[in-house]
Amino acid sequence: MxxxxxxxxxxxxxxFNSCGAYFNQPLFQEPSRVGxxxxxxxxxxxxxxxxxxxxxxxxxxxxxxxxxxxxxxxxxxxxxxxxxxxxxxxxxxxxxxxxxxxxxxxxxxxxxxxxxxxxxxxxxxxxLDPNTPPLPxxxxxxxxxxxxxxxxxxxxxxxxxxxxxxxxxxxxxxxxxxxxxxxxxxxxxxxxxxxxxxxxxxxxxxxxxxxxxxxxxxxxxxxxxxxxxxxxxxxxxxxxxxxxxxxxxxxxxxxxxxxxxxxxxxxxxxxxxxxxxxxxxxxSKALYNRLFVNREYKNTISVSGGANLIDGDFATRRLGFYGAASYQRNLNSFFDFGVDVAAFELNNGEQYSNIFGSIGLNGIFNLLPKDDLAPFIYAGPGLVVDVREITDRQTRFGQAFFKFQYGAGIQYKLNPRVGVKIFGEHNVVLSDELDFRVNGKRDDFYFNFGIGVNYNFNWKNKSKKENNEDIEDEN
Structure with missing residues (x-):
């Protein structure tokens, strides 16, 4: 057996590994055929x-x-x-x-x-008949x-x-x-x-x-x-x-x-x-079928969701929820400025669990700004705020902690207005008291992993002259 x-x-x-070889292998001579x-x-x-x-x-x-x-x-x-x-x-x-x-x-x-x-x-x-026509x-x-x-x-x-x-x-x-x-x-x-x-x-x-x-x-x-x-x-x-x-x-x-x-x-x-x-x-495509997309819009809003993972003073680490909304302003082809607000859960199982809010300011660098599939990196300062009151320990509702975040991701432009992105982010808190426990000299930090949707737009409507120019370009 x-x-x-x-x-x-x-x-x-x-x-099955190379079934094409066995279903298409030339076992017999084939006759000539039309090209x-x-x-x-x-x-x-x-x-x-x-x-x-x-x-x-x-x-x-x-x-x-x-x-x-x-x-x-x-x-x-x-x-x-x-x-x-x-x-x-x-x-x-x-x-x-x-x-x-x-x-x-x-x-x-x-x-x-x-x-x-x-x-x-x-x-x-x-x-030969003398009236015979000559060669054409x-x-x-x-x-x-x-x-x-x-x-x-x-x-x-x-x-x-x-x-x-x-x-x-x-x-x-x-x-x-x-x-x-x-x-x-x-x-x-x-x-x-x-x-x-x-x-x-x-x-x-x-x-x-x-x-x-x-x-x-x-x-x-x-x-x-x-x-x-x-x-x-x-x-x-x-x-x-x-x-x-x-x-x-x-x-x-x-x-x-x-x-x-x-x-x-x-x-x-x-x-x-x-x-x-x-x-x-x-x-609009370059070598290797890279599709170039011009950035027609200066402003971007996005919503994203995912998971959070804390790395603090407790040994148990479990995933918590993460959700965020952000706004970005295009400065030039490579650089954006953005602000985001987020809510997330830090989860150490039975040892510690709490819900926080955060706000962050980021400078975003677009590595391939005109590609439809483009990576990006970002970094900036931020603030973490305790948004849930703790009853079994000391009350800390509204207490804030300064932090510094940096991350990287990749975004795909479905069209000039709409795109999707996936990213990972490391948040370094400038305190060791985020999880109510001080142990050693290292500060607490946590990770955010998410996927989001971008929507691009312009604040002001185009002027009459710009609209006429667009119509002429279309014609």
Whole structure:
């Protein structure tokens, strides 16, 4: 029975720890298939019809990074990204339905073939009708698309986690790379660069593994291992970035009235409005998907609740309740000034229990003031007041003690007005009589732990001029 349990444990480890490896492992050869869509393909295909297709030429859109594929040992002459960027771009232009691509990458091949046709007609077709039209002229482009893959950064984010207990373990690792594409449209009549588009795409690689290593009996070792590694194909990432660049180029051209959709102004306005909203959101994020939120409001009120833990002269320590309300005034991007009032219980079990109130003044330092998830630290002086009369000991209602508090926390902005926070605070009382007992030279202190909700606002309404400016910005 004991060995049967061991077998079941190993079976669970093998099947469930990396089940993806066993449900997706390539056991048989697969036939060729149509190429996969990227995340931007549907967005490109859903564009409205163009009022008129534009002839566009692409001479070269290739890898400009010069990087070779990284390997652990030795060297390789294989490039890190695909060299077929021109082909991918032409396919994206066709899929959009807004452009008529013209062959320019291998123009010498095209002109050579046309010369062969022309010479063949002159030399070998003697009875050619003199009224036969000549070979049609080549199309010429109104736009030339230039640019390329200008950056491929590896290991911009790496990490992992793992655990092992009595020979049973599992681990995971991940890595994120980044590819960057620039695309510009050039007018063939004037040489003016009409638009330049910048797009970046992350590439994710991850691995999961599990293992079992244990002696099941004397000189009998049981060992099992399983795992799976998945990497996003670089070619799909390049395709995604190029398709996104073509989509943005089309909408930017509609926005600047360089070209138009078949639906006219109404369709154009809707297309541009959706794009501008998405662009504003993307531009508010920095590297590593850090979302930046501008502080539009100078004042913040918050309510919070949690637990209190005293560290005084009694050995027994139990959690008591904690509740607080606070007001903060924004001084600049990094610093706030705040005042808070709180009620809490100091609980030493049967030895001592009492309810106090406190007021504190704090200087708050925001470490990442524009991030939606931002840590903060604070410190300042305060006052603790006994708010409950003690009948079995001496009466001390209203007696106050000076204190100094400092703490740290993290807040998350749900939107510009509302946010949530979690924090911990250490309060050092400048007295050893907080718990009615004096023992040694150390003063009493206590901890507050809480979670709260913030509400941001401005005291004064905006002036008529500021409202008009906001309306102009929205338009």
């Amino acid at each position: 004991h060995h049967f349990k061991k077998f079941i444990l190993v079976l669970i480890l093998v099947v 996969e869509f990227s995340r931007s393909t549907d967005q490109l295909l859903d564009l409205p019809d163009a009022a008129q297709k534009l002839e566009v030429a692409v001479y070269n859109f290739s890898d400009q990074t010069g990087q070779f594929k990284p390997v652990e040992n030795g060297s390789t002459f294989s490039t890190a990204v695909t060299q077929g960027g021109t082909t991918i771009l032409i396919k994206a232009l066709e899929d959009s339905g807004w452009f008529r691509p013209i062959e320019r990458e291998n123009l010498s091949n095209l002109t050579t073939e046309r010369n062969i046709i022309r010479n063949t007609k002159q030399e070998y077709i003697k009875n 002229a080549l199309l010429y482009a109104g736009l030339i698309l230039e640019g390329g893959i200008i950056s491929y950064d590896t290991n911009i984010v790496t990490g992992g986690m793992g655990a092992r207990y009595f020979g049973l373990g599992a681990s995971s690792q991940y890595r994120q790379d980044r590819i960057t594409v620039y695309l510009r449209a050039v007018s063939t009549t004037s040489g003016e660069i009409l638009k330049t588009i910048y797009v970046s795409k992350t590439i994710l690689s991850q691995s999961l593994s599990g293992n079992f290593f244990r002696f099941v009996k004397f000189q009998r070792l049981l060992e099992a291992e399983t795992g799976i590694t998945q990497s996003e194909p670089v070619q799909i990432a390049v395709k995604d970035a190029i398709e996104k660049a073509v989509h943005d180029l089309i909408v930017e051209g509609v926005k600047d009235q360089l070209w138009s959709s078949k639906g006219g102004k109404e369709v154009n306005d809707e297309l541009v409005a959706n794009y501008v909203k998405e662009k504003e959101f993307e531009e």
